Amino acid sequence: MNKIIITTIIALLWISIPNQPLASEGKGLEIAMESDRRDNGWLDHTAKIRMILKNKHGEEAIRKLHLSAKEVISNGQKTDGDKILIVFDNPRDVKGTVFLTYSHKREDDDQWLYLPALKRIKRISAQNKSGSFVGSEFTYEDIASEEIEKYRYDWLRDEVYDKQNCFVVERTPIDKENTGYQRTVIWYEKENYLIVKAEFYDRKNMHIKTLTFKDYNQYLDKFWRAHELNMVNHQNGKSTRLEWSDITFQVGLTEQDFDKNRLKEVR
Amino acid sequence: MKQYVILLLWLLGVLSVTPVVYANEYSGFISTEYIVFLNDPLYADQQRTTASFSAEPEYFHEFENGSQVKIIPFGRYDAVDSNRTHVDLREFNWMYSGESCKVLVGIGKIFWGVTEFVHLVDIINQTDSVENIDGESKLGQPMLQFSYLTNIGAFDFFILPGFRERTFPGNKGRLRSSIVVEMDKAEYESGAKEKHIDFAIRYNHSIGDVDSGIYYFRGTGREPILVPNFDDPQNVILIPFYEQITQTGLDLQWILGSWLLKAEAIYRNGKGDDFFSGIGGVEYTFFSIADTKLDLGIIGEYAYDERGEQATVPYQRDVMAGCRLTLNDMANSEILTGISHDIQNSSNYFTIEASRRIGNNFKITIESGLFLHPAVDDIMYDLREDDFIRLEVAYYF
Incomplete structure (x- = not known):
């Protein structure tokens, strides 16, 4: 009799435990956290970016921009997402346009756009995540800094990709409303x-885009940065390549350099 | 004006000994424009078309200590209206920003505001109204600006020596009032006239999803009262009269998911009765509609001016609706449309503007403005035959 009750209780408990793991537990999360941990403490960096847009006929258009980014740290702890400033240099009609993001760990990011012709600072909605970033194959979601708290990570398998041993991890956004993707499958190489590589699946679970990272270089004996990112859209045949150069770490950027009131002075 | 030039040259001299970061950058644009008016003109001397040429080069220089010099002259030649043929120094300033403070000396440009159809709180720079009836072109304003950033927001202090008079179309120009405004005969309430020194202070802050700003301005009002007068017994003219005002302004934007809520308000104390004016609205954007890269933004706004039909601005009890279609293509194509409707006298104004880049350096813009049934007592009544199509090709360098 007692046995039956206990079994019933255990069975009931078992049923009431969600079979979905609670937000990111296990090996997938460990891999994502380790990747994040190894890239902590870079403080700030600046870089130049050439954005090459290619349509399905192979025609190219080039955009030039530069970027500054800063970790948000207090008492030696990373307390929030990164602050990122992107300035357009070319084409010339959009020269001086600035895009400022404060990434947040849980809530929506804060974003501002500075339009130099009118000298106007515009706060924009962070619900633009699935929108195209300046006509490229990257969406706002793709260029935002990845905050682990916003995703669930599940390890799928180990696999060799491009002669490297990799962990393959599925990343699922926790906020399902405000995203263009149902999931992203990410290849982490095991050494660093x-x-x-990342494969993006849209909300209908169609594999729509693939992003590859090439030409990693190490800075300050610690931080790795890919110098070439290539996003291919399988649906429309277009692609966008980002070529990073002049990456400089720890230039001493301050909070004020990322103040929206300073957007007018940004170069 | 001369004093600023001397001061700037002195600063240039002092600073040019230090090595440079962004040395001698040149950029800007040259542009050619053609405007066709769809109806015969109402007033003698006006034409059916006009063509013009404009240029706005920019020189920028940054010194190693972080200070910057910016020079942006502007000029336009208009084939018909001599008032529209004009030159201006949009910017000519030296700026230094330290950790949390900033100083700017010279001619500068400041924009305040959040709404799309009316720029109500924007006050530092005078409107260059011969440029475009959207009121977004501004004349350079001499200023001494001091800004201070704190953890609880940013403070800006302005001392504005030297007033800029608003530009108005001449008697050959279209898009003008039935009586020509005689810019040279401007009168002032202040005995110091255009040498009156104005001042402004503004505080702005972002808290969570809300960006807001509040300012106080004291000095010569940018918006003239147009007083009818005779330049000879036969000919009536309008004389701009610039009063002394104090104005408090407030702007606010709140992000609620994909919704942007916006509001601007002013309270002005001048020669006449004190009045309140406000505009409020919403903007909603549909991103990547139907799995394409198209973004569609929908805007709705309502403008109110306590002065009602006595207001010197076109929007006093008006509802406005618009949309912005961004194609997100390689050419950066964009279409903007808007309609305003006066709920008292039912006057309507419709505008559409489409632009795209051609190649890497050219940009083409087509704009049209249509005055639909303006009422006799509406400011736009004088423009009832001035429906236009404007074509502009600009080369950016």
Whole structure:
């Protein structure tokens, strides 16, 4: 009799435990956290980016921009997502346009756009995540800094990709409303936990885009940065390549350099 | 004006000994424009078309200590209206920003505001109204600006020596009032006239999803009262009269998911009765509609001016609706449309503007404005035959 009751209780408990793991537990999360941990403490960096847009006929258009980014740290702890400033240099009609993001660990990011012709600072909605970033194959979601708290990570398998041993991890956004993707499958190479490939699945679970990372270089004996990112859209045949150069770490950027009131002075 | 030039040259001299970061950058644009008016003109001397040429080069220089010099002259030649043929120094300033403070000396440009159809709180720079009836072109304003960033927001202090008079179309120009405004005969309430020194202070802050700003301005009002007068017994003219005002302004934007809520308000104390004016609205954007890269933004706004039909601005009890279609293509194509409707006298104004880049350096813009049934007592009544199509090709370098 007692046995039956206990079994019933256990069975009931078992049923009431969600079979979905609670937000990111297990090996997938460990891999994502280790990758994140190894890239902590870079403080700030600046870089130049050439954005090459290619349509399905192979025609190219080039955009030039530069970027500054800063970790948000207080008492030696990373307390929030990164602050990122992107300035357009070319084409010339959009020269001086600035895009400022404060990434947040849980809530929506804060974003501002500075339009130099009108000298106007516009706060924009962070619900633009699935929108195209300046006509490229990257969406706002793709260029935002990845905050682990916003995703669930599940390890799928180990696999060799491009002659490298990789962890393959599925990343699922926790906020399902405000995203263009149902899931993203990410290849981390095992030696340094660097992302070498990501496959994006839209909300209908169609594989729409693939992003590859190439030409990793190490800075300050610690931080790795890919110098070439290539996003291919399988649906429309277009692609966008980002070529990073002049990456400089720890230039001493301050909070004020990322103040929206300073957007007018940004170069 | 001369004093600023001397001061700037002195600063240039002092600073040019230090090595440079962004040395001698040149950029800007040259542009050619053609405007066709769809109806015969109402007033003698006006034409059916006009063509013009404009240029706005920019020189920028940054010194190693972080200070910057910016020079942006502007000029336009208009084939018909001599008032529209004009030159201006949009910017000519030296700026230094330290950790949390900033100083700017010279001619500068400041924009305040959040709404799309009316720029109500924007006050520092005078409107260059011969440029475009959207009121977004501004004349350079001499200023001494001091800004201070704190953890609880940013403070800006302005001392504005030297007033800029608003530009108005001449008697050959279209898009003008039936009586020509005689810019040279401007009168002032202040005995110091255009040498009156104005001042402004503004505080702005972002808290969570809300960006807001509040300012106080004291000085010569940018918006003239147009007083009818005779320049000879036969000919009536309008004389701009610039009063002394104090104005408090407030702007606010709140992000609620994909919704942007916006509001601007002013309270002005001048020669006449004190009045309140406000505009409020919403903007909603549909991103990547139907799995394409198209973004569609929908805007709705309502403008109110306590002065009602006595207001010197076109929007006093008006509802406005618009949409912005961004194609997100390689050419950066964009279409903007808007309609305003006066709920008292039912006057309507419709505008559409489409632009795209051609190649890497050219940009083409087509704009049209249509005055639909303006009422006799509406400011737009004088423009009832001035429906236009404007074509502009600009080369950016």
